[in-house]
Amino acid sequence: MEKPAINGGKRTRENVLPLFDVDIGDEEAKNVLAVLKSRDLVQTHGTWANQFGKLVKDYLGSGNIVMANNGTSTMHLALIALGVGPGDEVICSPLGWISSGTPSLYQNAVPIYADVDPVYGFIDVEDVRSKITPRTKAICVVHPWGLPADLDPLLELGEEKGIPIVEDAAEAFGATYKGKKVGLFGSFGSFSTVWNKIITTGEGGFLVTDDENLAQVAGHYASFAKVPGKGDYFDGLGYNYRMTEMMGALGVAQIKRVEEVIKKRRANADYLRKQLSSLNIQGLNLPEEPEWGRGVWWKFTVLLDLDKFTDSKDEILKAIQAEGIGVAAPVNPDNLQPFYSTKQVYGNTSCPWDCHYYNGPKNIDYSLMCPEAKIYSDRALWLTGCGPRLTNPDLDSIVVAVDKILNWYKK
Ligand SMILES: Cc1ncc(COP(=O)(O)O)c(C=O)c1O
Structure with a gap:
């Protein structure tokens, strides 16, 4: 031996x-140089991020697209648009990446992790069902490692309970489920184009949704919640989650391949x-x-x-x-990360778990949530x-x- x-x-x-190895061609370099020479570096002034968005839409074949600076912001924007807030719970997948579940905390909602199947690591629909409560506001399903999760049972459950599904397809751009691209099934599909993903813009991401109104809200919060045509007027707590023009320029070249x-x-x-x-x-x-x-x-x-x-x-x-x-x-699965046992994510408080809006169980034990994961x-x-x-x-x-x-x- x-x-x-x-x-x-x-x-x-x-x-x-x-x-991982990044695959960058000549066209990427040429496009980025064109952005630099144009000196229009932000999405609101340039054309590249929007052009990339159009190509994403053509490729996916449906939906409204919101371009963003990464696939964590996109998960956050999806939850904002779906109205997730204090007192709510969001059911998440424990395998994939930590920021599939943590955006619920950004909204002061409580993430609840559902267990997975032992072969693929896909979220287990029966465990999701058992974890639904009157507080459940959304279900986030990951397509782990670039393989499509079994969506129909989840979509049926979501429909039955009136709970929207967010597909976290960060790792699965171009994967299909029963012949249709993943990301197109849920209320939102969320993608990442960070350096090691299927296509890359360095950092980056986008959301897809069939609902024009949801897309409008997500796009609004991605750009400071600034109301167009009203000067410096903001009608909500917005973020700067915009994709840059250099990211867009990379994406335009990458998506062609x-x-x-x-x-x-x-x-x-x-x-x-x-x-x-x-x-x-x-x-x-x-x-x-x-x-x-x-x-x-x-x-x-x-x-x-x-x-x-x-x-x-x-x-x-x-x-x-x-x-x-x-x-x-x-x-480790995400539910076993240390901050879920200390429950300290906002200063010295235990918000959102001990928030007075939250009437779920006290002392949720994250270590027991997902034994199969x-x-x-x-x-x-x-x-x-x-x-x-x-x-x-x-x-x-x-x-x-x-x-x-x-x-x-x-x-
Ligand atoms: C499943 C999953 N969700 C979310 C993200 C977050 O994406 P980003 O790194 O672009 O913020 C990633 C990747 O990093 C991921 O793999």
């Missing part, structure tokens, strides 16, 4: 293969799955695309049967990293971000390293 690099053996790769990028990501995921499955490694579970849609493979997530290995996942992770592979892993994240490894610049030899090096390390640690 070959000795791992972490124990003094030879590394699989000399140079480190990063988990989105289908090509997705094709390559899917091919990378297929290749990796095929190569790894041919090795029949005990205790390694490979991800499949769910039957209901097309994934865009933002991350290739494998699950380990931990009882098949002599050491912890952390040791295995470190050993694969030492081989020169930029593998990573989720640390904890098991999932304990088992999960992200072998690669499947980025379009990866070559088959790059993917082969992942396969060699995983084979070497999992065999070394095999019971």
Whole structure:
């Protein structure tokens, strides 16, 4: 058996293969330079962010688009537009990214995390149902790691209870559910274009909604809640969440290649799955695309049967990293982050949990909310971000390293 690099053996790769790699072409550079030369750097003065918005709309094939500075602001704007406020609860997904759920706190509402299924990490509709109360004002569903969640049961539940669904599709631009792009099903679809996403504008994001009124409200709050045509007149507590022109210029170039990028990501995921499955490694579970849609493979997530290995996942992770592979892993589901146990997010108070508008249970214990999500994240490894610049030899090096390390640690 070959000795791992972490124990003094030879590394699989000399140079480190990063988990994510940004794919920027000449057109991106040309567009950004054009913005700089125009000296119109903000959305309200220029044309690029709006042009990017039109291309997003064409690509998604429906909806009203609100361009923003990131995919956290977009989640916040969605909740503002849906009227979420003190005393409300928002049901969130525990896997994805912390700011899928925390925008409810920005609105002084209480996030309640629903558990996930053990295979994909999709939010579990029955757990969502069990957590709905008269206070539930919205349900936020993540499409984790670029795979589409099963939306129909959630949409039916939302319809039955009169609760809007927000799709957090930050990781899944271009993924489809039953033939239609994700983000188009909920009251809002929220996307991120931060550096490592399916397309990137450095930081950035956008919202899509079929409801013109909701789009208008979200756009209004994204730009200070400043009333047009009235000078410096603000009719609400607004934010500056606008996309910049340089972001827009990058986006205009990036979105032209989105289908090509997705094709390559899917091919990378297929290749990796095929190569790894041919090795029949005990205790390694490979991800499949769910039957209901097309994934865009933002991350290739494998699950380990931990009882098949002599050491912890952390040791295995470190050993694969030492081989020169930029593998990573989720640390904990969002509900286990420390501020949910201290419940101190606004100064020395425990607002919104002890806010007098909130009549839900006192002392909500976030540590008990999502046991399956904890098991999932304990088992999960992200072998690669499947980025379009990866070559088959790059993917082969992942396969060699995983084979070497999992065999070394095999019971
Ligand atoms: C599921 C999910 N939600 C929200 C976000 C936040 O997006 P951003 O980093 O653009 O604020 C991200 C990504 O970072 C994400 O992966």
